[in-house]
Amino acid sequence: MQAAVTGFYSNSGGCGAIFEDIYVVAGKRTPFGKMTGSLSTVSPTDLGIMSSRAALEAAQVNPRDIDQLIAANIGQASADSFFLPRHIALYSGLRLEAPAVMAQRICGSGIEIIGQAAEQIGLKKAASVLAVGTETMSRFPLASYSARQGFALGRPEFVDLLWEALGDTAAVPMGQTADILAKKYGVTREEVDRFAETSQNKYFAAESAGFYKGEIIPVAKSGAFEVANLKPRKYKLKDISKDSQGVEKDEHPRMTSLEKLKSLSPVFTTEGPTTAGNASGIVDGACSVVVASGDYVRSHGLKVLGKIRGFVSVGVEPQIMGIGPAPAIRSLLGSLDMQLNDIDLFEINEAFGAQCYSVAKDLELDLNKLNIHGGAIAIGHPLAATGTRLVTTLLRSLHLKKKSIGVASACIGGGQGIAMVVEAV
Template sequence: MPTRNVVVLAGARTPFTEWAGGKTGGGAPGGALKDLSAIELGAIALRGALEKAGVPGEDVDHVVFGNALQTSPDAIYGARHVALKAGVPVEVPALTVSRICGSGLQAAVTAAQHIRLGEARVVACGGIENLSQAPFVVRGLRHGLKLRHLEFEDYFLAALSDPVCGLMMAQTAEHVARKYRVSRQEQDVYALRSHNTTAKAAQAGIFKEEIVPVQTKGGRIIAEDDHFVSDCTLEGLSKLQPYFSKDGFVTAGNASGLTDGACALILASEDEAAAKRVRPLGRILSWGVAGVPPEEMGMGPVPAVRKALDAAGVGIRDVDLFEVNEAFAAAYIAVEKALGIDRDKANVNGGAIGIGHPLGATGARQILTVLLELRRRKKRLGIATACIGGGQGMAVLLEALT
């Protein structure tokens, strides 16, 4: 069976807003999107992406969405309900995938595989997340309490702990910082860059090309990201206390923002794009997925990027722009050093530290962001990559079609 070139026709995302458990960059309570489930956010993003692509729902052959933490009562239906709520015909199948923080990337790769194998011409894909709706759970209640205390488990906090290595995700970043000699000051300097570049991009209106406004159930219109700190300073970051240990490195300032949001992409075969006379944003060239020790999950992008580059016969210096997920500043810096990435080419409009990290949606956002920026700069190659809890990394190599 002949393979087909896969292109990204268009994409759209909701604003990424602070989860209900935190505060916005301006200090206000978070939770702007707390009453809209991940599925509802996904439907909004998908409708926006279809509109931007000029593709009716009837032309979609398959729908694939990633989701890390299933938090709403209907979350089990995932991509299927995203599709139906977005107006995709009932006959079109849908698939929900999870590779934790790589879920949005995985959705795009799975969609590309459908197209390359000739199983579909147009696939809608992306990622969804609403961390605000993460419940508290009671384990074992179905079997009766008998004689013991009732304990509530924070579903979100529990998910951030990897029982195989016995570490919280932030503690894996501490491990990486120590092993690869990334100082607290280096992390804070990088975090400042992320907040500043995010603020600069937002003020310049760059994200308006990505974002579709969301109307909350209370009638409020949300059209902007709200996690980044526009007046962030190195002094302010340096005063933040490490969360997990007195001599640690990871703080609320140099870790990714916990946010709610969704992002959708419309993928198609290159022939289908030509037939529809749609000018694609870019082409998916290759991808790579790799495993690393769970306690070093932040290093996952290193082998994943190398696999993606090798698959396309491309060198690291050939890449014009990088979107390296900023789960933690320590992890980004260690990956940057290991791969020899020029920082001036990486996360040029901010990353998860400034924009926020709605787990399942981030990878799709990275693909959209890097393709749009490549077009603005009239550059050719970009990488979107993320570390993944449990000890994995994933990377997608993209070519802009200017």
């Protein structure tokens, strides 16, 4: 069998692709660090190098075999961010001739780049591709768009790009879209708080069982990436104690209770239900995935995590952007001639508890199949790195539970949704 891709599109079903004989070989990520936490001093490029080197090692793939690198990053949170994909490629050991490119679909970027990697392979433009989602949200810059024209009297005007990223100048702030969905689908504050509590509890149960050790790589408290004929890249973690070796676990998850969650005030609208406790966390981290053709996998005797069956992106009303996963999932399953009950597990990004719960209600999902090891309310949502994390976690969960078919999906600011179907192998 040869790797192949078949595209599809429609006015109502978005744009997508169906794949044959294309695989996720391995995925690895850094811990996700809390806002201004241990990883906040590390550039997204360096985080991407860490996860990429680890993913290539886990895949047992020679970096020089990789034909292309596709990176995703939203925040442009370093002075050399224009070079991010190329620098990750060079410092991860890819050959000089291998090109690198950046893609951006906001919260769906991680799934997007895996889909683009599969498309490159299906079109026979590559046999193996490295997909890298990376974000240092703590380093999102404060910008002055008028500084080059000089300042008149008064204070210069600066914009917080992190805060602005949570808004939508065409519609309403992201959190408000979740509250709109809650009202539309009749989702109560108690339901959202219980959903958030469950996300945290599932995460800690999985972490205690050692599940996340299979995808998280430890980050040393300082280090350098050295490659012949290139300047070394150095990093140092923030506020690491003298006795600590670095960071090995996610920093955002926190034990909570329904009582604590109930005590929090709504953030975006007076009636809520969105609070700081039932929304995803702002975090720093990277996750890289190795994608390859079946011919490459077989010729190199590689073990794989799973097969990529297809992916799609769709548009929705900006005011209810959070519902995006529902039409995306329906569109993709229809194109694959599958039904919702054919899906064993779902990984749907918990951008907001009210948003994810509304998607579950719309699709009438069995919550026992959803985010079984916890979601972004616990882990955090590092924008461009979320999708690669979702796919990695999903495939590992399918293997652990001895299940077959899974869906990874995310809503996207501005009014989009993205979904991918994978099969454990």
